[in-house]
Amino acid sequence: MIDQALTTHDALEDPRNAEILIYVNGALVPRDEAKVSVYDSGFMLGDGMWEGLRLYDGVWAYFDEHMDRFFEACKAVSLDVGMDRSGILDALEKTRAANNMHADVHCRLMVTRGPKVRPFQHPSLSRSGPTMVIIMEHSKPVDKLKDAGIRLATVPQVRGLPMAQDAKYNSHSKLNCVIACLQAEQAGADEGLMLDPHGFVNTTNACNFFVVRKGAVWTSTGDYCMNGVTRAKVISLCQANGIPVFERNFSLVEAYGAEEAFLTGTFGAQTPVASIDGKPIGDGTRPVTARIQALYKKAIAEHVAAVSGA
Template identity: 70%
Template sequence: MSDHVTTHQAQEDARNESLLIYVDGEMKPRAKAMVSVYDSGFMLGDGVWEGLRLYDGRWAFVDEHLDRLFEAAKAIDLDIGMTRDQVFAALEQTCAANDMHTDVHARLMVTRGVKRLPFQHPSLSVSGPTMVIIMEHSKPKAPRPIRLATVPHQRGLPMTQDPKLNSHSKLNCILACIAAEKAGADEALMLDVHGFVNTTNACNFFIVRKGQVWTSTGDYCMNGITRQKVIDLCRANDIEVFERNYSLVDTYGADEAFLTGTFGAQSPVSEIDGRVIGSGQLGPVTERIRGLYKALIQQETAK
């Protein structure tokens, strides 16, 4: 599709061609920043990650992101090998090495490290964890609103792969994204195991009906930090918000819909499965939430 957009589209920035990338404590030029083909992340998707944004020299909600990183690592029995302070110092080191100050997106990745043999057992990872931090000058574009298509791929039960886990194993979401693109949409709307509307392949999902903000129960979606901030902002500003089960019928009849994520904050949705949502443009409730979130970021990153 010539006009395909994503929730992670950024303005072109030539500075990103000469980035320095953190690889296990060393700063490597972009072209030389590599990990072993025996690395657990490359070989098996065995690792966890976080995406963070820098505004005016400060990392937004960094404590929540580090909480989620260390909880995810504990869940998969992965010893990061660094304290929280050391991980934060690595972020700051990478930021300073690239002379970055604002409108920066970081992807912090930790895998189980290099394996002795190309098999899945964790005991074969003998070198300790691998940590990589990629930072890019990354100012979101303002593309047209996102078009979604419902796909057969589900956000599953926690005994398969818990959807709350921010792991490197993203194949389910990638397949959903492919299915959506084949259907002529930008991103996939995924249902939970009971058929209720849940999330997209990359972001958390909200609708607005008669001034009320609805999102899923949270049982089958990523425990998004931006998602929770939106819920908290609604509660603090007299916007009715519900975490509930709701169907595609409820969704098609919504007045507004939007996505949330660390990169794009709140991205409006124009249509779902060919049905135009509301006016098909940024709606007034979404616009108000955007303003509240922007003010929260300014408060969070104030010197």
């Protein structure tokens, strides 16, 4: 019998999500009525950027860092968002208030180049301004993610060179990662562990990847992975709390031999890894991961208190 597959975004079912209001270009629309044009550049070409945010006690965690990443990517592809970060915060707060949301909420902010006048590639065919959609859901990670851990399978799909499609773009064009996820699923795992173009361990199809070896935390150089906000927070927390941490190249041999491994992301924070390619990682005790989880939880609480003035 094969265990039910998990993902790093598995959440507890919440009936309130059937009645959420979704922000579409300034309007708040019931979930079943929220639509964009089939001519939209995001639907047609994946021409857009998105950002995932998480709400803790009324505060959008690390909002400025998320907006730094978002606006940098939009600038790089000449995508006019149509508002500044304060306008985005206003839109988030308007959507949050309309849905009566306060905590355990995940948000997907999406901006595309907007509808096209004809169904072709050239960006100049998008002439009516950007499309902005904000989806917020009541979303709490399932406990099994923390206990059982994620099963990874190394996949042939790689994180490519920046001149192909830079992984720093949190773009709507996610086919590379979707293929990796499918390959992992077909191998009987939950998510795909992706290598970089040189064969070094890089990231999964959805999250950044860390291992723990002899008490030290390792992650990739960052050259081929998303510049994750949670990834950066984990690195800084390790540096501030006497946990050796290295951004470096390492191979699958070193990943298989790790005492612990975990993933980072806005939704799940730090998610333990149970196995890679069927090989159990460590003995399941995960003391370093547990310490990092506690440090991150404390950092979130301090951040929320500072932003809210509590």
